[in-house]
Amino acid sequence: MWIVIILVFLFFLLVYYKFYLPLQYWRDRQIPHLTPSLIIGNLGPVIRRKETFNAYLQKICGKFKNFRYFGFYQFSQPCLILLDRELIKQIFVKHFENFTDHYDVLPKDIDTFWKRGFPAFTSKKMKAMFQLVTECSERFVDYFVKQNTIIALDIMDAFTKFNNDVIASCTFGIHCDSLINENNEFYRMGKEAFDFSGLKSIKFFGNAFSPTLSRLFRVKMFSTRISNFFLRITKETISYRKQTGLYRPDVMHLLIEAQKGRLTYDDDDLVVSGYSGIDDFYPIKPNFSNKTPITDEDIASQAFVFFFGSYDTMSSALSHTVYELVANMDVQVKLRTEINYTLNQCNGKITYESIFKMKYLDMVISESLRLWPPPAILNRVCVKPFVIEPILPNEKSLLVEPGTEIIIPVYASHRNPKYFTNPDKFDPDRFSDENKDTIKSFTYFPFGIGPRFCIGNRFALMTMKIIIYKLLAHFEIIPVKQTVIPLEQSKNTIMLRSKHGYWFGLKPIQDKL
C-alpha cells in the first residue's frame, strides 16, 4: 500500500516539476504569452491538426503584433518568438556569440565545418561545380524530352530524385540516375534517412520541439545502417581517389584536401548568386584549420550534413516555384522570354555567368522563397546569458537564460502586411531593381541570417536556377486534372506541403531555339 502511495506521489511530483512548473516560465517573468496546456504547451491546434503550423504561427504573431517578442511553449519547453527587426539583428547577428547553437536533428557531436569557415561554395569552387549540376539537369530534362508527349507527374518526387543525383555527384562524386533507376543505393538510403513518417515523425518532431525528451529517451534519428552506408561510400571514394589520383571538382575533393592539410583558399571573385543569397556574411577570409586530424568518419559526417541540409529544402523550394509558375502563367511566359533571350546570347549553351545575369529568374525564385520558405522558422539556443533591455512601455528587462530557444517566424514575417504589401500575392516585381530597396532588412530570411546562415545558399540558388532554366527551355508547365490551385497546405506535417501533392504537366515546346 505504502509503495503505491509513494509511487503516486512521485508521479505527481514528476508531472509538477517536468510539465507544470516549466509552463509558469513566461508568467513568472511577466512576458506576454499564450496560455499553455499541460504537456502540449501551445502546440494544441497543430497536434490536433486543426491548423497548419505555419498558419497557426502566423495567426499568433498577428495577435502579438504590438510587442517586440512573446513567449511560447513547445510542449513544456519555453521559447521566445521575436517580431522586432532590431531585436532580430541584435540576437542573430550582433550578439551571435550568445546564441551560437540551434536545435536540429543532426547529432550534436557533428562539428559542422561551417563553424570553421570551410570554403566549399566560393564562386571559384561553384564555377567548377556548375558543370556537374548542369550535367545532372540535362539528364533530368532529357528523360522527359525523350518521351515526346505531355507528361503528368508529381514534380516534388521528380525534384527529390534530381536533388539526390546532384548531391551524390557534387558531394560524393557518385553518378546516379534516379529517374531511370530509383533502386540505386544512394537514393534508397537517402529516402530511408529522410522518411519522417510514422515512428520517425515522433522522433523528428520530438527532437525539434523537445530535445530534452529526445535526450531522455535516447532518440536516434538515423539508423546504424544509414551511418554505415555513408561511411562506407566515403571510405571507398577516398581510397579510390588516393589510388587513381582522380580529380573531380566536388565537395569530397575539398574534404580530402582538408584532411591532407592542403586546402586552398581563393579570393572570392564574387558573382552575386541572387537577391536571396547571403554574400555579406560569407567567410571570404576563411579561418578553417584542422587543429585536430580529420578522419574518414569526419569526412563522411560533413558530406552527410550537406546531403541533409539540401534534401527537403531543395525539392520543396523547386516544387513551390513550379507551382507558382503554373498558377501565374503570365510569369511563366515572361520568364521563358528571358530564357530564350539568354539562350540566344550564349549560342544555346548556358554559362555560369549567364545564369546569374538573368534578373527575372532571380526575381521569380526570390518571390517563391518569400511565399514558401522551406524552413518556416529559424532558431537559436542561448549559450551565454543575454539581457533584452526594455524599450516599449510595459516592457521589463528580460534575462535570456542559457538553454532558451529563440525563434524567428520566417513564414509569418514573409507574409506580414507591414513588410510586404498584398503579402499573399505572388509578385516577382517586388524584387525588381526599382522595388527591391523598399524591402526592409531583417524581414526576409529564406537562407537564415547571421553567421550561422545556410552554408549551401549559393549552391542552392545556382542549382535552382539551372534546373528551372532547363525545364522552361524545353517545356510549358501546365495544370493537369490533379492540379489544385490555390495550394492548400497539409495539416498532417509541420513541413510546408501541399495537401494535394504537386501534380503538373510537362508539355514539350515544339519550336525550340
Ligand code: HEM
Ligand atoms: C532552397 C534551398 C535551401 C534553403 C531554402 C535552405 C535554407 C536553410 C536555412 C534557413 C538554414 C538555417 C540557417 C539559420 O539558422 O540561420 C539552413 C542551414 C543549412 N543548410 Fe540550407 N537551405 C537550402 C539548401 C541547402 C543546400 C543545397 C545545402 C548543401 C549543399 C545546404 C546546407 C545547409 C547546412 C549545412 C546548414 C547548416 C546546418 C547546421 O549548421 O546545423 N542547404 N539552410
